[in-house]
Amino acid sequence: MNLIIDVGNTRIKVAVFEEDTLVSLLKIDPEMIFQVLEKKIEKYNLQHAILSSVGEKSDEIANFLEGKVATVFLDQQTKVPFINKYETPKTLGVDRIALASAGVSQFPEQNVLVIDAGTCITFDFVNKEKEYLGGAISLGLMMRYKALHNFTAKLPLLTPEIPDSYIGKTSVESMNSGVVNGIIAEIEGIISKYQRDFNNLTIVLTGGDAKFLAKQLKKGIFANPNFLLEGLNDILKYNLK
Numbered sequence: 001m002n003l004i005i006d007v008g009n010t011r012i013k014v015a016v017f018e019e020d021t022l023v024s025l026l027k028i029d030p031e032m033i034f035q036v037l038e039k040k041i042e043k044y045n046l047q048h049a050i051l052s053s054v055g056e057k058s059d060e061i062a063n064f065l066e067g068k069v070a071t072v073f074l075d076q077q078t079k080v081p082f083i084n085k086y087e088t089p090k091t092l093g094v095d096r097i098a099l100a101s102a103g104v105s106q107f108p109e110q111n112v113l114v115i116d117a118g119t120c121i122t123f124d125f126v127n128k129e130k131e132y133l134g135g136a137i138s139l140g141l142m143m144r145y146k147a148l149h150n151f152t153a154k155l156p157l158l159t160p161e162i163p164d165s166y167i168g169k170t171s172v173e174s175m176n177s178g179v180v181n182g183i184i185a186e187i188e189g190i191i192s193k194y195q196r197d198f199n200n201l202t203i204v205l206t207g208g209d210a211k212f213l214a215k216q217l218k219k220g221i222f223a224n225p226n227f228l229l230e231g232l233n234d235i236l237k238y239n240l241k
Helices: 030-044 058-065 094-106 141-150 171-197 210-214 227-240
Strands: 002-007 012-018 021-028 048-053 070-073 111-117 120-126 131-139 201-206
Touching: 002 030, 002 058, 002 227, 012 030, 012 227, 021 030, 021 227, 030 058, 048 058, 048 094, 048 227, 058 070, 070 227, 094 111, 094 120, 094 201, 094 227, 111 171, 111 210, 111 227, 120 171, 131 141, 141 171, 171 201, 171 210, 201 210, 201 227
Parallel strands: 002 048, 048 070, 111 201
Antiparallel strands: 002 012, 012 021, 111 120, 120 131
16 A cells, blocks of 8 residues: 655645555645654555655655655656656656656556646646646636735635626626636637647646536546546556566
8 A cells, every 4th residue: 555645735635545546535734744644654554655745844744754654755856657858857846747647647648638726727748658748837716816806905805606607797706707717718728729739638637626617617528636646656656666
């Protein structure tokens, strides 16, 4: 069994995989991490782990794991199951590395576009030759709502809501229309560009806002909220060969 630790901007995900099957998943606040890790290691007798971090506490977690579990610390030097063609590979985020790994592992010999709708919205593309070519980084759902509130004098901070129409008849409706319909138009527009240039394109939607956005997007998209965790598990298995 494999221990997967994904340290995000606000929360930490701790998962356990048996081969390719997710058997346990917790989303926790950072202060709970050491208690949770201790219990998971003991309960499942874990021998191998991978740590991916875009947030804080990574050094503390690494020190905690030392001597307990053989751990892969994901960075731009870690062996991965794809060819990295990014022109600045040292700047490629570990979250995007994991998503690309899941793409090539789960959809071999296919062109794959992974859309991660989280704090930011990222687009990551790997072709059928297992080459990672790059993608895009955009503002996430809540980041857009917060920007409207923080950089204006009177606009409120809203909870995301699917608009009834693209024509907002109040300020609140207009904000929801602008944010949600704007994101949908952006995602569908970028998808259409990839479909124009790459045949047999597989599209995966993941991230914290995937469920909210999937309802508005056209069919033909795989929605998988655990795609990044699966990618981390794929990288760990690849390094254990």
